[in-house]
Amino acid sequence: MAKNRKNQSAAIRFYPALKALFLCLLIAGLALGYVWQKSQIYQLGRQITACESRLIQIRDENQKLSDQLAVLRSPVMLDQRVRELKLGLVPAQPMQICQLVEPPPNGNSRRLFAARRNGEVTQ
Numbered sequence: 001m002a003k004n005r006k007n008q009s010a011a012i013r014f015y016p017a018l019k020a021l022f023l024c025l026l027i028a029g030l031a032l033g034y035v036w037q038k039s040q041i042y043q044l045g046r047q048i049t050a051c052e053s054r055l056i057q058i059r060d061e062n063q064k065l066s067d068q069l070a071v072l073r074s075p076v077m078l079d080q081r082v083r084e085l086k087l088g089l090v091p092a093q094p095m096q097i098c099q100l101v102e103p104p105p106n107g108n109s110r111r112l113f114a115a116r117r118n119g120e121v122t123q
Helices: 010-073 074-087
Strands: 115-117 120-122
Touching: 010 120
Parallel strands: none
Antiparallel strands: 115 120
């Protein structure tokens, strides 16, 4: 005998509807997650591009500054600045140059250097 629909419980009748609703919510959630993920990828790509362009700009500026420093440290430029500022600096005379001999590297090198302790020099 066929069962009568009136005798079926309400849970059995709404089970297919709940199943369809759950499936729709799952698909909608997955779609929203996909769209959010794609927007995050796009935003991160833009941030990476901005950071790379800033890095190139900083490297160029660093190169320009290092070139400028090399020019300012050159002997010709230093002589020119000394003359401009009238400092009266001249090259050292051979009598003013004192050359120091570096001790040979060996295990006893600690004894070759003096140390100060409480104002007195010790070996």
